[in-house]
Amino acid sequence: MRLIMKCLIGDLIKDFPILKQARSDAFEIVSKDPHLTLETHQKIRQKVLETFKDRLELVSIG
Numbered sequence: 001m002r003l004i005m006k007c008l009i010g011d012l013i014k015d016f017p018i019l020k021q022a023r024s025d026a027f028e029i030v031s032k033d034p035h036l037t038l039e040t041h042q043k044i045r046q047k048v049l050e051t052f053k054d055r056l057e058l059v060s061i062g
Helices: 002-008 012-032 039-051 053-061
Strands: none
């Protein structure tokens, strides 16, 4: 929920180019390192695990 709240603070029209670039960068990172195992992606991996911990536990069950 905290992640969603941070997004509400921005201006979607003004920030669209930044958001578009961030999305593109994220897809590029995941396409090259799907499990975020490279050393350069460890902080991203940790943040994803912290943010989506509850949801990721459900994925491992199914």
